[in-house]
Amino acid sequence: MVGERVDLFRFAHEHRGEVVWMSQNTNTIPLNPSIKDAILTSTQKEEYHLYPYKPGVFGLTEAIRNDLSIDGFDVFLTNGGIEALYSAQRALLRQGDEVVTTDPSFLPIHKQAGMSGAKVVEVPIYGEPWKLTVDAVEREMGERTKALLIIDPHNPLGIGYTAEELKGLSEVAEDRGLYLLHDITYGDFNDGQVLATEFYPEKTLLFYSFSKGAGLAGMRIGALIGTPQLVERVRHFDTNILGVNVLAQRAALASLRGKDDWLPRLREICGRNQAVIRGAVERVDGAFLPVYPSKGNMFIIDVQDTGVDPGTLEERMLLEHRVHVRAGYYLSERFGQNFIRVSFSVPPEQCDRFPRAFTESVEALRT
Secondary structure (H helix, E strand, O other), rough: OOOOOOOHHHHHHOOOOOOOEEOOOOOOOOOOHHHHHHHHHHHHOHHHHHOOOOOOOHHHHHHHHHHHOOOOOEEEEEOOHHHHHHHHHHHHOOOOEEEEEEOOOHHHHHHHHHOOOOEEEEEEOOOOOOOOOOHHHHHOOOOOOEEEEEEOOOOOOOOOOOOHHHHHHHHHHHHHHHHOOOOEEOOHHHOOOOOOOOOOOOHEEEEEOOOOOOOOOHHEEEEEEEHHHHHHHHHOOOOOOOOOHHHHHHHHHHHHHHHHHHHHHHHHHHHHHHHHHHHHHHHOOOOOOOOOOOOOOOOEEEHHHHHOOOHHHHHHHHHHOOOOOHEEEEEHOOOOOHHEEOOOOOOOHOOHHHHHHHHHHHHOOOO
């Protein structure tokens, strides 16, 4: 396994100026200057001296509702989408409850469920249609099932759900009285994003992030959205009583106000980068893309037929080529040996370093 000799993330951070960061689904594409201007203006005004106004800087929660085109829902600001997911699971789950979701997945969410004593029931989706289906979910539900978690677009596969598919899953949750946890962290990249609140508003929570589309991962700001009654339940477990970073809030508000300017360019670059990566994958015998095009800013490359270990491939691409991808072990205990995950929301000139890094690394490791 990777990490016994070299701490890859320490190495990547130490060489940040040289590394193409394709490992964490972050977004390093320079976006609208208004976002940086908002941070600088807040700094110049020295807003950081005071604790932020707890509900959020004026206009931010309204801008989030406008972005999602929803009315009548409460917005609870958090330190990134991951804190929103933790708060919700801590509030809604109890010892012995079960949460149905996918394998592969973003496993830290599963660990959060365990902090409340709940069990995660992982539905294997490593194979067609590469997503949850009504039949698969119903097979895994039992008397203890309390929630259904849908990551949409999916991390790490990059697949999205159609309105019809999401409606069907919402109906399953509603029929059983489950909480529906709809993680839309990567929604900005999906031009067909649908919200589960459209079908099952009463017990659906949306998890929203500025880390990906707006490129603010280091600022740590996100939100939880649901009915006022449901969000109030989550607020009882809010440990962040002094608010979210004010610089992050200013950046988030600017990103929403300027979204019509930066979002089309972001999607265009991501589409272009996906094609570059696909071209490289097609030149490597035994490698393929299970999902293409991705609805998120990442997808996986299946390398099992190359005979190359994903962890060793991650290490070589970083140390030899300064291109950082992520081995599948981080995302699935059952299928992690099959794939690497690659984020493509990077500047085009950086993405152009991927083909050589990938092809040369695979060939070197399997000879």
